[in-house]
Amino acid sequence: MTTTQRPTASRATAGPLALEVENLVVRYGAVTALDGATFALAPARVTGLVGMNGSGKSTLFKALMGLVRPDSGRVRVHGMTPEQARRRGTVSYVPQTEDVDWTFPVSVRDVVMTGRYGHLGLTRRPRRADHDAVAEALARVELTDLAHRQIGALSGGQRKRAFVARGLAQEARVLLLDEPFAGVDKRSEATVSRLLRELAADGRTVLVSTHDLQSLDVLCDDAVLLQRRVLLHADPREVLLPENLARAFGVDPAEVPAQEPARGHHRREGQS
Incomplete structure (x- = not known):
């Protein structure tokens, strides 16, 4: 047990x-x-x-x-x-793979804006607060310069960051x-x-x-x-x-290699 x-x-x-x-x-x-x-x-x-x-x-x-x-x-x-x-x-979820048509003509900004749908009013038209939340999310994942690029044109890592930004824009706890x-x-x-x-x-x-x-x-x-x-x-x-x-x-257990500290990293403040 x-x-x-x-x-x-x-x-x-x-x-x-x-x-x-x-x-x-x-x-x-x-x-x-x-x-x-x-x-x-x-x-x-x-x-x-x-x-x-x-x-x-x-x-x-x-x-x-x-x-x-x-x-x-x-x-x-x-x-x-x-x-x-x-x-x-x-709650927000970034799955391992996104079920997305990468050829669809939607921009990175548009993808991140989908995280704001729960905040939009009956008109479903983004307001200033929604645009600000999307801009902040893009900045935090370092994609501001690629905001207008078609989502399928991003690299794998950039795509992942875009969907993390969508979760940030949602303001999930x-x-x-x-x-x-x-x-x-x-x-x-x-x-x-x-x-x-x-x-x-x-x-x-x-x-x-x-x-x-x-x-x-x-x-x-x-x-x-x-x-x-x-x-x-x-x-x-x-x-x-x-x-x-x-x-x-x-x-x-004898076959599991010992874990070494990640190179270039240090433990967070307050940890010993």
């Missing part, structure tokens, strides 16, 4: 929780994608989601957004159901990012990493899945180790211990 542990900082969750997942079960026919997943996240933190392909990470994100219906269990986003949170713009660093250039990786830390400092909650274990301890305050259920919720350094990674990836 496995137990879920949380870091000291996560235990300081006596106040309102940003995200609560209790005994979440999701099945696709005979396949169980999530089997009793349970964890909770406080506001103003970046949490890493770690697990092998097929461990249920993408299914978890979809359940948190209300895009798949759980067979059992409970999800709350700032006390609301996922559907309520999505309608109110409280909880941001879910599924593999935002997969296949992106170094500039995009650095820009998104910096931005996630800034969002946490602003009081937002970020849950980000990543295979970049080298940078996990730099980017995240805590991490969730997933293998259909939550095996561990703890400080990234504990999650990265070979014996814990072995539980999630199904290998002998």
Whole structure:
């Protein structure tokens, strides 16, 4: 029987929780994608989601957004159901791949403006506040100069930043990012990493899945180790211990290489 542990900082969750997942079960026919997943996240933190392909990470994100219906269990986003949170713009999701016609003549600015739809009035016409929010989001992901470019003309990393900007323009309190660093250039990786830390400092909650274990301890305050259920919720350094990674990836602990600090990075202020 496995137990879920949380870091000291996560235990300081006596106040309102940003995200609560209790005994979440999701099945696709005979396949169980999530089997009793349970964890909770406080506001103003970046949490890493770690697990092998097929461990249920993408299914978890979809359940948190209300895009798949759980067979059992409970999800709350700032006390609301996922559907309520999505309608109110409280939660934003950047999936691993976007179902987009990259040849469609829509600009980067237009894509980011879709994040403002929940703020528009009955006329659906953007107001000054909407244009300002889009401009700020583009600036934060360093795409201001490409705002008028057709979305399909961007590089992979730039496209990812554009959809992160859409989430920023939405002004969501909880941001879910599924593999935002997969296949992106170094500039995009650095820009998104910096931005996630800034969002946490602003009081937002970020849950980000990543295979970049080298940078996990730099980017995240805590991490969730997933293998259909939550095996561990703890400080990234504990999650990265070979014996814990072995539980999630199904290998002998002796075969898991030791994790070295990411080159060029330092631990965040206040960490030892």
